[in-house]
Amino acid sequence: MTDSRSSRALQTRIVHAETELKPGFASFATPVMRASTVIFPDLATVRAADWRDDSQWRYGLHATPTSAALAQRIAAIEGGKHALLQPSGLAAISNVYFGIVKSGDDVLIPDNVYSPNRDHGEWLARDFGVSVRYYDPLIGAGIAELIRPNTRLIWIEAPGSVTMEVPDVRAIVEAARARDVVTAIDNTYSAGLAFRPLELGVDISVQALTKYQSGGSDVLMGATITVDHELHLKLKRARMHLGIGVSSDDCSLVLRSLPSMKARFEAHDRTALGLARWLKTRPEIAAVLHPALPDCPGHSLFMRDFTGAGGLFSVIFDERYSPAQIDAFVEALELFAIGWSWGGANSLAMPYDVASMRAASGWTHRGTLVRFYAGLEEEADLRADIERSLAAALA
Incomplete structure (x- = not known):
């Protein structure tokens, strides 16, 4: 069989270059794999693709090997099983709202919450028919009295990132679980190092990887970390519909900073x-x-x-x-x-x-x-x- 490659024009050979790299190269750094288009080996693989399967590569927006490596490490730090990356901490908060809450639902937010979270809740209340109420961050077990039949989500911030009150996370989680209410915590303050909310039963931990994980004041990124697979899929579906993703280059910067x-x-x-x-x-x-x-x-x-x-x-x-x-x-x-x-x-x-x-x-x-x-x-x-x-x- 004649090799048609030798007769191809120079420009075609540049685009379809044949690069031979010696095997055995190893480095401490995670390779930076950039992609919008993901190449499938055949059409059967395309048709078998399932957005719920984290082991499949589908499109660069959803995951690359570099972003997947960072997600796995963030989940491990928090003690979770699943992590999704978002382009900012606020995007991670938005991912929780759109993954969990619908029109007619009720949300409880601590009164000392991160201001953009408050703004987001008020936007949902004003334009999307979501009930949003605020509670004393030191309410503890008393939050049970505020839970309504339509309460779907309780936010926690530990501590408040401006006024520094430390809530009784255990008591709030116990009250929420008794009524089948999802809890989400902004755990950016501790970076997942000094506080382990998932081990206390919190359903979703939100991190602004912009902060200690990056460490350089030059990267914007967020994450949602979960243990429950079905909850992870709800957040993943919302993220997919919102069309948000992260840059592999930004992921590599965060990966470089994690060891320190x-x-x-x-x-x-x-x-x-x-x-x-x-x-x-x-x-x-x-x-x-x-x-x-x-x-x-x-x-x-x-x-x-x-x-x-x-x-x-x-x-x-x-x-x-x-x-x-x-x-x-x-x-x-x-x-x-x-x-x-x-x-x-x-x-x-x-x-x-x-x-x-x-x-x-x-x-x-x-x-x-x-x-x-x-x-x-x-x-x-x-x-x-x-x-x-x-x-x-x-x-």
Whole structure:
């Protein structure tokens, strides 16, 4: 048989190149496999493709070997069996809503929830006929009294990423399971390292891989992690219909950072706790909201369920200082940048108007809240930066 390849034009031979690579190459890095089109060996394989089968390759939007490797590792960190990747933490939250909730359903959201989650719930209530109600994050077993026949989903955030209350996850899960209500938790605070919600019976753990998993402040990604296969399929179907996927290049960046995540998390934890303890001694500060400190709401639950806190905590300034003065303090900081996200090497600070964030009562502090994120700088330098800024802005 004549080999027709030798008679093909140069351009065709460039497109259909025959590359011979020697076997045996090995590396610590997961290969970056990019694809929109996935090549099938034959039509029988095409016709047998089933979106429910995670072992099949169908289209680059749904999975590549690189994204599948990251999903498997994220699931393992959380103690789950399945993980789905989304292009941001908020996309992961959206995936939960559209996978679980329909018109006529009821959703319970903690009053200290991540603001975009609150906005998402209110959008569903306004435009999609979903009932959305807010509960005291410290309600614990009392949440059973709020569950209605049509309650389909209970959100948990542990702790609240701004006000830092630590909920009784075990009690909330027990009440939800007794009424066959799905629970979903935003577990970004602990990165799946310091808190294991799936082991406590939570149905869905949501992570913003943008944070500690990435560690570089340069990748947006989210994940939903589950144990139950049928629940995983509900989320997978919703993700497929929403048409959301992740870049293999972004996955490779997160994969590269995972081996150092625990060491970085522990370094952030040490620095943040040191700063929090020091700030409690400052006369400008009325309260320090760090779950590892005894006077933080839910501290006993934190000590029961968590093994660490990471780099995030908040402080309440004395009410004698105006919001404008607190803004001046934040802007005078040199080592703390002003930014929403966290999880990277650089420290951050952001003032919040808590009263505008909450729908229910229970917030008694009157001073302005500033959330700090302790990066990987030396604690002594961060302390000096805060001290200098306090003197400059609040004297």
